[in-house]
Amino acid sequence: SSQVVWSMLGNRQFCSYKMTTKTQNFCRNEYNLTGLCNRSSCPLANSQYATVREEKGRCYLYMKTIERAAFPRRLWERVLLSKNYEKALEQIDENLIYWPRFLRHKCKQRFTKITQYLIRIRKLTLKRQRKLVPLRRKIERRENRREEKALIAAQLDNAIEKELLERLKQDTYGDIYNFPIHAFDKALQQQDAESESESDAEREEDDDEDVDKREFVEAEDSELSDFEDMDKLETSSEEEQEEEEEVEKKASHSKSKGKTPLKGPARRKRPYIEIEYEEETEPTTKTKAA
Amino acid sequence: AGDGSGAVAGDGTGPPAPERVLFPPTFSVSEIKNKQRRHFMFLRWKQQQRKEKLALKKKRRKEREALGDKAPPKAIPKTIENQRVYDETTVDPNDEEVTFDEATDEFAPYFNRQTVPKILITTSDRPRGRTVRFCEQLATVIPNSHVYYRRGLALKRIIPQCIARDFTDLIVINEDRKIPNGLVLSHLPDGPTAHFRMSSVRLRKEIKRKGKEPTEHVPEVILNNFTTRLGHSIGRMFAALFPHDPQFIGRQVATFHNQRDYIFFRFHRYIFKSEKKVGIQELGPRFTLKLRSLQKGTFDSKFGEYEWIHKRREMDTNRRKFHL
Numbered sequence: 001s002s003q004v005v006w007s008m009l010g011n012r013q014f015c016s017y018k019m020t021t022k023t024q025n026f027c028r029n030e031y032n033l034t035g036l037c038n039r040s041s042c043p044l045a046n047s048q049y050a051t052v053r054e055e056k057g058r059c060y061l062y063m064k065t066i067e068r069a070a071f072p073r074r075l076w077e078r079v080l081l082s083k084n085y086e087k088a089l090e091q092i093d094e095n096l097i098y099w100p101r102f103l104r105h106k107c108k109q110r111f112t113k114i115t116q117y118l119i120r121i122r123k124l125t126l127k128r129q130r131k132l133v134p135l136r137r138k139i140e141r142r143e144n145r146r147e148e149k150a151l152i153a154a155q156l157d158n159a160i161e162k163e164l165l166e167r168l169k170q171d172t173y174g175d176i177y178n179f180p181i182h183a184f185d186k187a188l189q190q191q192d193a194e195s196e197s198e199s200d201a202e203r204e205e206d207d208d209e210d211v212d213k214r215e216f217v218e219a220e221d222s223e224l225s226d227f228e229d230m231d232k233l234e235t236s237s238e239e240e241q242e243e244e245e246e247v248e249k250k251a252s253h254s255k256s257k258g259k260t261p262l263k264g265p266a267r268r269k270r271p272y273i274e275i276e277y278e279e280e281t282e283p284t285t286k287t288k289a290a
Numbered sequence: 291a292g293d294g295s296g297a298v299a300g301d302g303t304g305p306p307a308p309e310r311v312l313f314p315p316t317f318s319v320s321e322i323k324n325k326q327r328r329h330f331m332f333l334r335w336k337q338q339q340r341k342e343k344l345a346l347k348k349k350r351r352k353e354r355e356a357l358g359d360k361a362p363p364k365a366i367p368k369t370i371e372n373q374r375v376y377d378e379t380t381v382d383p384n385d386e387e388v389t390f391d392e393a394t395d396e397f398a399p400y401f402n403r404q405t406v407p408k409i410l411i412t413t414s415d416r417p418r419g420r421t422v423r424f425c426e427q428l429a430t431v432i433p434n435s436h437v438y439y440r441r442g443l444a445l446k447r448i449i450p451q452c453i454a455r456d457f458t459d460l461i462v463i464n465e466d467r468k469i470p471n472g473l474v475l476s477h478l479p480d481g482p483t484a485h486f487r488m489s490s491v492r493l494r495k496e497i498k499r500k501g502k503e504p505t506e507h508v509p510e511v512i513l514n515n516f517t518t519r520l521g522h523s524i525g526r527m528f529a530a531l532f533p534h535d536p537q538f539i540g541r542q543v544a545t546f547h548n549q550r551d552y553i554f555f556r557f558h559r560y561i562f563k564s565e566k567k568v569g570i571q572e573l574g575p576r577f578t579l580k581l582r583s584l585q586k587g588t589f590d591s592k593f594g595e596y597e598w599i600h601k602r603r604e605m606d607t608n609r610r611k612f613h614l
Contacts, residue, residue, distance in 0.1 A: 147490070161560075
C-alpha cells in the first residue's frame, strides 16, 4: 500500500506537503528525515520510518512501524536521546537495529546536524545580543517634524553671531581684534538709552531691545528701505521704534510674499513656516572667559 | 456661482441676521462637485480673505499712528518658547546649591584644569562608509580625539582599558542601515553616560557654501539655552569634550544649541568684519541630538542607575514642556 500511496501522492497527484522549485522537490512534512520529496524519504509513503527531531533543546527519535498504521494516535513512537553525543548515536543504533541502512544513516546525520546547531545557539546567547528596537512610524514622523520646527525657531546663524559679538564686547578675545571704537559707541548708546528712559519708564525695555534690534535691522534689510523710511518719518525716538517695527513688519511681509531677495550668504535659510519669534531677554549662555 | 463675501455685510453689532438668500443664490465653496472649479473658487476666496486681512491691518496701523502716544502696546505673539511650561529645575545663575554641586561633580577636575580631555571615538559593529567618514570628520572637529574600530568588542571591556590609557571621554556612534542614528557619550572615570538619538547628519561634502578643512586649532565652544539642571549637566558634558583654552587665532567655534529639547551641533569659522558685524562660514559636520537617557555611571545598560529617561507617554504629551 505504500507503493500505491507513493504512486498517487508523490509522483503524480497533489501532495500538500510537496513544494517544487526549479531544481528540486521539497517535503514540508515535519516528520520528514531529509526534507526532500523522495520515494525513500516520504513519511507517508513508507510504512516503516524514523526521524530525529528536537524540542526545547532535547533530541527525540521518532519511529513509525507498520503494525501501528491503523492507530494514528499511537503511530509515532518517541524515544528521548541522551545528551551525550556518542551514547545517543548508540541509542539510535540499538533502536533501529534491523532497519534499512538508509534510515539509520540519515537519522544519525540529522542528529549530528541538530546537535551542532544547538551548540551554536548556546554559544551565541553568551555573546552580545543585538537588541532590535522597532521604530514607530508615527513617532518618527512627529519627531522629525518637531526637529524641523525647532531648527527654524532656533535661527542658529543669528544666535551664533550674537553670541560671538557678545564675547567680543566682553573682551574675551583680548587684544587680537582692534575695534576700539565700539566701546565709545556702547557708552554713547547707553547714555542715550538712559536719557530716554528718564522720560518714559515703559520705554526702557523697548530701548534695550532697540539696541539689539537696531543691529538686526541693519544686517537684515537692504539699505534702501532704511533710507526711505528715514525720510518719511521724523527722527524722534518713539517714531524710530515704530519705524523699525514697521520696517521689520515690512521685511517680514515682503519676505513672506517673496519680493525682497535674500541678503548675504549667511541669510540663506528661508522659513516656510512663518513663526513670529520674540527673543528671550536673557538667554543663559556659557562664556568661556580666558 | 456667486462668492460668499456678499453675505458678510459688515455688521457684527446687531443680533445675527437670518441667512439672507441673495440673488443669485450663494454657494459655499465646498459644495461644488467639480474639483477644478472648486479649486478655482477656493483660490479666489483665499485671495479675498487675504485682501480683507491686509485692509484690516492697514486700518489698524492707521489707527495706531493716529493715536500716537496713547496707542496700546503691541501685542506680543505667542511662541512655543514664550508659552513654555515653567520647569522647576531651571537653573538660576546665582544659585549656590548649583554652583556647589558643579564644583564637586565629575566634571570638576576638568573645570579646574586638572585633566586634559582625550576622546575615543568608536562605532557599533561593522560600520558602513558614511559612519566611518562621519567619525573621521568628528575627529578633526574635536581636538585630541582618536578613532578606533570596534571589531566585536564588548563596551564593558573597552572601558577599563580606556581608563587605563588616560582617556577622559568615550563616544560611540550607533549605526542603523548605513546611517548613524545614535550617540553614546560617556565621561570615563565613572562619569555620567548620555544616550542620544542622532538625526540629520550632514557630512562636510554635503554642506553647501562650506569653507576649507577645519584646522588643528582648538575651537571655542558655545552652549545655548541649557536652562534646567539636566540641561546644565548635559552642557557641561559637551564642554568637557573640548580643551579648556581655545585658540582664538584659529577663529573656529563649535556650537551646541538647544531648542525645544533638540541639540543642534554646528562647526563654524568666524571673522569679525567690524565691531558689529561678524561673518560665519560653516565647516565641519553637523548633526542634531535628542537626549534619550542619562545614566549615572559609565555605560551599563542593565544595572546602571538612570538619572533621567525619556518616557514617551508622559513627556511627549505636552507640547509646551521641555526638559533640557
